[in-house]
Amino acid sequence: MEKSIIHYFLTYLSQTPERIALICQEQRYCYQALGNAVQTAVNHLQSLQLKQGDVCVVALDNSPGFAALYLAAAELGLLLAPVAGSSSTEILNTAIDSTAAKALIGETRVVQAYLRDATLANDSTPVLTWPLKTDDLFRHPPLALTLGNHKQQLPLDYILTMTSGSTGHPKPIVLSQGSKVARSFAGAKDLYRLGEGEVVLVASPMYHSLAQRLTLLPLMTGGTAVILPQFSPKVWLETVSKHRVSFTLAVSSHLEQLVNLVEGYDLTSLRCLVSSSSLLRDEVKKRCLEVFQCDFHECYGASEVGIVTNLTAEDAKTHLSTVGKALPYVDLKIVDEQKQEVATGHVGEIIVKTDTAFSRYYKQPEATAQSVVDGYFYTGDLGWVDQSGFLYLSGRKKDTIIVGGTNVYPQDIETVITQVPGIKEVAVIGIDDAYFGEAILAVLVTDEVWNLREVKQACFNQLADYQQPMAFEVVESLPRNAMNKLLKHELKKQFQNYDATAALRNLLAKK
Numbered sequence: 466m467e468k469s470i471i472h473y474f475l476t477y478l479s480q481t482p483e484r485i486a487l488i489c490q491e492q493r494y495c496y497q498a499l500g501n502a503v504q505t506a507v508n509h510l511q512s513l514q515l516k517q518g519d520v521c522v523v524a525l526d527n528s529p530g531f532a533a534l535y536l537a538a539a540e541l542g543l544l545l546a547p548v549a550g551s552s553s554t555e556i557l558n559t560a561i562d563s564t565a566a567k568a569l570i571g572e573t574r575v576v577q578a579y580l581r582d583a584t585l586a587n588d589s590t591p592v593l594t595w596p597l598k599t600d601d602l603f604r605h606p607p608l609a610l611t612l613g614n615h616k617q618q619l620p621l622d623y624i625l626t627m628t629s630g631s632t633g634h635p636k637p638i639v640l641s642q643g644s645k646v647a648r649s650f651a652g653a654k655d656l657y658r659l660g661e662g663e664v665v666l667v668a669s670p671m672y673h674s675l676a677q678r679l680t681l682l683p684l685m686t687g688g689t690a691v692i693l694p695q696f697s698p699k700v701w702l703e704t705v706s707k708h709r710v711s712f713t714l715a716v717s718s719h720l721e722q723l724v725n726l727v728e729g730y731d732l733t734s735l736r737c738l739v740s741s742s743s744l745l746r747d748e749v750k751k752r753c754l755e756v757f758q759c760d761f762h763e764c765y766g767a768s769e770v771g772i773v774t775n776l777t778a779e780d781a782k783t784h785l786s787t788v789g790k791a792l793p794y795v796d797l798k799i800v801d802e803q804k805q806e807v808a809t810g811h812v813g814e815i816i817v818k819t820d821t822a823f824s825r826y827y828k829q830p831e832a833t834a835q836s837v838v839d840g841y842f843y844t845g846d847l848g849w850v851d852q853s854g855f856l857y858l859s860g861r862k863k864d865t866i867i868v869g870g871t872n873v874y875p876q877d878i879e880t881v882i883t884q885v886p887g888i889k890e891v892a893v894i895g896i897d898d899a900y901f902g903e904a905i906l907a908v909l910v911t912d913e914v915w916n917l918r919e920v921k922q923a924c925f926n927q928l929a930d931y932q933q934p935m936a937f938e939v940v941e942s943l944p945r946n947a948m949n950k951l952l953k954h955e956l957k958k959q960f961q962n963y964d965a966t967a968a969l970r971n972l973l974a975k976k
Contacts, residue, residue, distance in 0.1 A: 467643045489693075518544065773795050
């Protein structure tokens with residue numbers, strides 16, 4: 466039978482009670498102290514009459530108390546639906562409605578704002594400030610621990626990841642305790658060669674699955690989780706150096722900020738570093754391989770299925786622009802619109818079958834049936850696989866632009882434009898157009914010194930005629946979420962009435 470998260474934690478609590486389990490803002494908490502905090506949290510949750518299977522929407526900032534809540538929920542068999550600690554009342558109410566939550570647990574400011582907005586607050590859902598702040602949790606007199614007494618049959622629903630895709634309508638992803646355990650351990654020994662006693666850095670928001678994995682992994686393997694309240698490059702580097710961090714999965718955009726700042730910091734403790742969340746630009750990947758003198762990896766995955774592929778530092782020497790090969794336990798295929806597998810080298814939708822897949826979308830059987838067919842999850846990502854089995858990403862299926870009946874993949878254009886001096890970021894989107902059906906608009910973030918003529922020349926030299934952007938616009942920044950993923954649907958809203966082919970039509974009219 467599968468073992469629960471709390472089982473693994475209690476194993477190390479009993480064997481190494483004085484070992485440091487958590488570090489946050491210079492405070493250190495041993496396994497015994499964390500066990501006591503978890504028991505305190507369990508007692509409080511039980512006093513609220515919450516029972517196994519109940520959903521709690523959680524709006525907390527990164528903290529040791531959040532880690533204790535994750536373990537307490539695992540003990541009681543509760544489902545946590547974490548959202549950003551800065552979430553608005555509208556977002557909270559949407560999360561509560563879509564999950565039929567029995568409680569909202571949040572920071573004081575979040576709960577107070579929610580209760581003030583009586584027109585939006587859900588009267589049927591108990592709302593409470595999480596009263597177990599770090600001081601209360603970890604300085605409480607020692608308790609008689611009763612953890613591990615609950616007889617739970619796994620897989621037991623545990624986390625609802627609140628993803629909304631491009632529509633804004635929530636599709637809560639159900640992850641069981643069994644799935645979380647599998648994801649934490651999958652590849653940890655064989656892929657990343659992790660052992661007991663790892664010091665793991667948690668630098669992304671703890672409501673996200675990436676940080677959840679980084680928090681739970683060390684606590685289930687006798688290691689230490691080092692929690693940053695929020696990311697900054699300087700603090701990240703100082704923390705790795707001071708606390709001798711040995712492993713982390715880093716958001717790719719964080720690495721872009723870190724690679725040019727590492728000089729002067731002792732990062733020799735870092736044995737393994739993994740880039741996650743979105744594709745690294747080739748020049749950043751090269752720089753990472755140069756400056757991080759450790760086992761470097763890049764991975765591709767999705768919240769619904771976990772990590773799918775892995776690119777090692779050795780493979781990056783010959784396949785830099787890929788995200789690596791499918792993991793041994795992953796069955797990956799590329800299919801066309803008819804769900805038929807395409808030939809090697811052809812672009813299609815990436816579908817995945819894996820032991821680390823999600824259970825379902827919460828109370829959305831139709832959405833689940835549309836996304837999972839014959840055991841394969843349809844990612845909505847486009848890509849192609851070469852003869853050696855390396856996966857190349859081509860963007861999102863919904864972002865494909867159809868120009869005069871021809872498919873255009875934005876990433877092909879973005880790759881060309883980002884290589885032009887002075888271009889910091891670019892997002893290529895399709896705009897409704899009466900002339901072409903869709904027109905290509907390139908939205909740029911630039912340095913002070915840049916040249917539009919150079920951008921156009923690069924496109925002319927390296928792209929086909931149907932791939933040429935019809936218009937260019939410069940903005941101060943691109944819309945991104947908390948994990949720094951680009952939100953193209955927000956960008957499309959911003960330019961929904963934009964006329965991208967006006968100049969071309971005027972030119973044709975003069976002929």
